[in-house]
Amino acid sequence: MIWDKERRSKAERMEKAAGYAKGKRVGTGEIIPFLESILRPGDRVVLEGCNQKQAAFLAEALTKVNPEKVHDLNMIIPSISRDEHLDLFDRGIASEINFSFAGVQSRRLAEMVAENTVKIGAIHTYLELYGRLYVDLTPNVCLIAADKADSNGNLYTGYNTEETPMLAEAAAFKSGIVVAQVNEIVGEGDLPRVDIPGGWVDYIVKADEPYPMEPLFTRDPARIQEAHILMGMMTIKGIYAKHGVESLNHGIGYNGAAIELLLPTFGDYLGLKGKICTNWVLNPHPTLIPAVEAGWVKQVCAFGGELGMERYTAARSDIFFTGKDGMLRSNRAAAQVAGLYGIDLFLGGTLQMDYEGNSSTVTGGRLSGFGGAPNMGNSTGGRRHTTKAWRDMAPLTGSMASGRKLVVQMTKSQSKYGPAFVPELDAVRIGRKAGMDAAPVMVYGEDVTHVVTEQGIAYLYQAQNAEERTKMLGCIAQGTPVGSMVGNGEIERMRREEKVAYPQDLAISPDAAKRELLAAKSLEEIADLSGGLYRVPEQFRKKSE
């Protein structure tokens, strides 16, 4: 019996590829025949598309291999962010995809699924996808990106370490082939630091251009509206202060950005400094800079890097995880673990919520995936340490669980597309159309503890049953259909019972929710507050400059 088929297969592939590599180094111009040598039909292939760092050069090369030689690949792409990722399916090179987030490619993906050009293995939250790499989606080939390599294959990822170690390890230790594209190859010992040991990496190739990077987590304060500010004030007072929330994560969006910018002003006015929002699991949001500078923040564990934040994070090593070289060290897998088990609150925006509190950003024909939200936005039954905030959420069901994570969903009660609260999520129909076993729900209703609209806060963790849950949502969506499901008397009762709070119940005047309250009103102001350490990304600079 042969027990090392995988090793033999790897050796054969590497032998076939020998003509295109000197040691570990593959010639930039030889990447296509090289990939044809190391790939076999039906392979499981990780193609690094993280939020910040994409193996763009390898992705493009992969679209150019001969589909008669390489086909039916099962692609594992955490974040589908580039045209090439889906071109692979149009060209008959790949047939199945497993992913977490689709972003700008979400509409095309939905269309391709409808046309049977691509089969979705599953949509996962990041940590789930990483977990499966070690169980039943272990890759044969892993295509990753790094900033620099030395001749031994040691990798330096700069501040975008992200999930690269978790991806590479699954392949490296199961006879998979790990190929890293890098911006630069340096001499032995010349890396600023080693983020991934060279022993895990079989090949390095200098990309024809540095991997692209987008400022995905930059929110321009100039675009924060008064509704965001009002919701932020209510959240700070009616949720963070009420429960004493010290450790937390904010999802991407203007809702979180507004809160971050209100801490040093409104939060300070309430005397909350040092009492809430001290320990973060967060991408390096530029909008957190004013709170950091004002001494609000003890520590930030980052999933990835953020364009323009290099020098700032390096200069704030008491706050951010950094290497000996000074540069931020991010780690999406560790941060997702921290976000699941180590924090008391997740706050995120949603586009649509049903009357049970289920929410999804899968709307209007987009198969967007949810990235980290399903992991951050659920309360693990495995947690055993307690905090005040956690205990405040103790279940009413007779469970012995000592508490729950606070999961806060924010949305305006309606937008130009209609009411935010709907009887059935678009995701249900879209999931059915895509032939999915389960509707692509982002956060399940039973996990949501608080919903905030511009009208007020619904403290869903206090609902006695599903019916009351719906009515609590109705209280904060008056003027929309779900609002008509609750009468005035019931609204008054729920306000008295503190199951719902309107701004006046929190002694907050909507008139006070002005942009003047923001600690910075533009990215330029944030750059100033950072002492010039934060550099506003090109895309966000004023056109007149």
Add this chain to the structure above:
Amino acid sequence: MIWDKERRSKAERMEKAAGYAKGKRVGTGEIIPFLESILRPGDRVVLEGCNQKQAAFLAEALTKVNPEKVHDLNMIIPSISRDEHLDLFDRGIASEINFSFAGVQSRRLAEMVAENTVKIGAIHTYLELYGRLYVDLTPNVCLIAADKADSNGNLYTGYNTEETPMLAEAAAFKSGIVVAQVNEIVGEGDLPRVDIPGGWVDYIVKADEPYPMEPLFTRDPARIQEAHILMGMMTIKGIYAKHGVESLNHGIGYNGAAIELLLPTFGDYLGLKGKICTNWVLNPHPTLIPAVEAGWVKQVCAFGGELGMERYTAARSDIFFTGKDGMLRSNRAAAQVAGLYGIDLFLGGTLQMDYEGNSSTVTGGRLSGFGGAPNMGNSTGGRRHTTKAWRDMAPLTGSMASGRKLVVQMTKSQSKYGPAFVPELDAVRIGRKAGMDAAPVMVYGEDVTHVVTEQGIAYLYQAQNAEERTKMLGCIAQGTPVGSMVGNGEIERMRREEKVAYPQDLAISPDAAKRELLAAKSLEEIADLSGGLYRVPEQFRKKSE
């Protein structure tokens, strides 16, 4: 404003320690004054006590530092396994402990808590403790163990990588000091492989003797009883086959060992090979060897190593994760993530269960902690991929969740200590006595989907409410108090509705549950089946040899 206090503190400490180190290398005999130089009162200190690999030399040295210089340490010890771990508190060096598992030290720990000699920060599941290292328990000093180091501090951990990378990273990138004890220091380039990059490690010290290792996950088939075999047969047919469980974890114990040894016999007879139990997240259990050899197992992702399994795992690289050097690579953090998100079933034994299905191994004055069980034994609301087994567990509550993980708890209905099912867990009283906010429950009742006793299986996921849940438990604990809570008519109804199954309902004859059914009846037989690759550990060898 100073933003790099931590870096400055690290530099000061390292300067103070300079006299005891040449480069990264600390003299074995100078470890005590060295530790006194790098430690400050109140520090958070990780002391590696994993399951398999303990920094025993560093632990002993730490007990000898001068408590006038070093005191009030907050110790982070994943597995409290050595006398020294608690001696630290008796000697006034440490005051608080954060941990996951206490094993043999569980009774002494409970006594010390009662005497106020030690303050428990919290009991965590492993992944939870790792998460907090990145949020609010970030270590100042991290004391770890490895097999070998080179002069640059690169570490080789052999097959016991376990959680060392996760522990070291949290310190290394937040200006903490990482000290590794190693069995051997080799020349540059002479490590079999690099498990942890040298840049993460500040100091290495050759231990006075190799770190000790116990065969914690070895269960001698000779001690498997017929009750285990009967329960195992029922589990294979009534749970694994019924739901089509392909990916799973077994906790430590004879229950899981019996199942592993029944797969190539009873499982084969049922025609289940290739249909169930193919993908495992599991320590390298020797009792899995017969199933591996018979071709049942596709892949195993290991938390840690196991004494005697070195050569076997190295020779089965298609099954186990191994390095280029051939040796197993384990990773407890990755395996816990895989166990949370990537598998369909967790099976574990319990000592005590209440009438709601809550279970705990905290009994009789032991503060044992639960290791990975709370993480493995809960169904994350963040999972989005589906399988048949998962979908079979779809909640009856109206949740949109597509399914649940199967969480199977096994126990004999009674033991010499009395009934397994009790109105209130001992853990409740013990937790209260220790002043804990929450009772130390291992797995919450709402997360348990199946309970198996020698009498039968209770399919708890089918319970309509808490009362029915209790009655289902009563059906499989006849002759004990909870058994009297259900009448014969109800038992018949629940058997008809397949909410409960007795052996005869599964066409299993208890008379067939004989030791002859085991694929191996002793560790020696397992060693034979492994072709001599598995080496029976000293402790398990027959005295006559």
